[in-house]
Structures are given as C-alpha cells and as structure tokens.
Amino acid sequence: MTQLPPMPNPKSNPLKIMNIQLILPVLLTAAGAVVAQAQTVVSSGHVDLGIAYESGSWDLHVHQEEPVEAEYEPGEAILQVGAAAQTAIPANPSFSFLGNAGDPIWILPKSANPELLFLGIGAEELDPADWTGNLTLSLETVAGPGRFAIWDTDLFGNPLIRMNSGDGIDASDNLEVIPGSHAHFFYGFTAPGDYSVTFEASGMFQGLSTASGPVTYQFAVVPEPGTGALLLLGLGGLAVAGWRRRGKRS
Ligand SMILES: [Zn+2]
Numbered sequence: 001m002t003q004l005p006p007m008p009n010p011k012s013n014p015l016k017i018m019n020i021q022l023i024l025p026v027l028l029t030a031a032g033a034v035v036a037q038a039q040t041v042v043s044s045g046h047v048d049l050g051i052a053y054e055s056g057s058w059d060l061h062v063h064q065e066e067p068v069e070a071e072y073e074p075g076e077a078i079l080q081v082g083a084a085a086q087t088a089i090p091a092n093p094s095f096s097f098l099g100n101a102g103d104p105i106w107i108l109p110k111s112a113n114p115e116l117l118f119l120g121i122g123a124e125e126l127d128p129a130d131w132t133g134n135l136t137l138s139l140e141t142v143a144g145p146g147r148f149a150i151w152d153t154d155l156f157g158n159p160l161i162r163m164n165s166g167d168g169i170d171a172s173d174n175l176e177v178i179p180g181s182h183a184h185f186f187y188g189f190t191a192p193g194d195y196s197v198t199f200e201a202s203g204m205f206q207g208l209s210t211a212s213g214p215v216t217y218q219f220a221v222v223p224e225p226g227t228g229a230l231l232l233l234g235l236g237g238l239a240v241a242g243w244r245r246r247g248k249r250s
Contacts (some may be wrong), residue, residue, distance in 0.1 A: 043080035048122030058212035082217035135203035139173035146191030
C-alpha cells in the first residue's frame, strides 16, 4: 500500500474501487441478473449452488435469488457462514460424524434463517428429458481449518449424511441431484476460517456419461463478533469484503 499516492484517486486504486465504488453500485442498480466481476461476499438471502449444462458444457455457478438476483462464477463468490450459524454438536450420537458432542460447529440450516445464507443446490436449468437417472454431485477435496459436511435429516431429525470430510473423502461422499429440481441441505463446518470445497457433477446426458471436472467454491466461516469490523456485517458483508481483502494482502 505504501506505493499509493497520499490522496488516492479512486481510478488509480483498484482496491478502493472494488470495495466501495464498484461493488455497491453494481449490485444495487441491477434490474435483472448481474454478472459480478470481482469476488463478492454473499452473506444472506436465498442462494443456490447452480448446476447447468449447455451446448455440451457444464456450468456450475452460484445463483443468488435474494435479496438481489445475481449469478457468480464459483471463484467470484465467497459464501459466508455468519456468526449466527455457530452452535454446538448435538448430544444425539448420530451426529458424532461432526465431532464430539458439545464442541462448536457452524451450520447453514436447511430452512431459511434471515440472519444466514439459505443455501441450496439448484438444477432447475436442466431438462429432465435430457438425462438418464439423477446427477451425482461428488465431494472431491476440502481445504480449510475444520471438517466440512452436508447432510439431510429424516422425519425424526436424524442426519442422513451426504458428504463428510471428517472421515476422509471417497466415493460415498456424494448426493443425488434430480434434473430440473432444487433442494436444500444442512452444511456444517467445525472451525472458523476460509474453506475451499471442490465438487464434481456427473450424469448421463442423452445416453453419454459426462462429468464437470473439479469446481471449487469458497466459504468463509465467521466467528462470534469480537471486533468493530464484524459489526458491519449488517451491510451485507461488503465491508467485510474489504476487510478480508486487505487482510489477505498484508
Ligand atoms: Zn434454493
């Protein structure tokens, strides 16, 4: 930062443009879908990991339904798991795949909570007539400070584990995606910090087996607010985007 002039002209300071001048107008002036150019923190609203397939190419992306409709490449969005996601691993032994009962865990829930990202997996853009059977979304790798898991629950609230990095990652770490459908799950993280989670989608398109190859999504798990910077989360995470970026460059 020392090479910058004392009174930075926004046009000569990409960092400033991105944090304040650029992201905010782009998101707020959009009449329809917006394709964002920079990395954006997505911290609330209904958002889906979108799975599309067009002209022989997979398109895994991030589709934000609310509060503004927007679409991001996986690397353009940081999916934030806010402080309100923090809870404790339940005493029910069927949750021991997450760790020890009572230990902290950050969970994005299957049902909407206005304080948190409401994250689903959307395949509405796929025409079921093109596909034989269901797609498979497989967990490939997880890089981060803790475990990552996706699960559903049965009628009694017991977890139906779909993916869990805590016991290693193998072919069992996958979930079925019905072409044309949209579903929500629980997402768990056992420590705060940044995670890179890589998936691969595969299926049988018009009789031919096809796979997307690895696609990496970014998650940021936020601890309990303890600093002034985190109090700005109410601005939709934009201030935190700036805070994170400065932190990464220091
Ligand atoms: Zn959804």
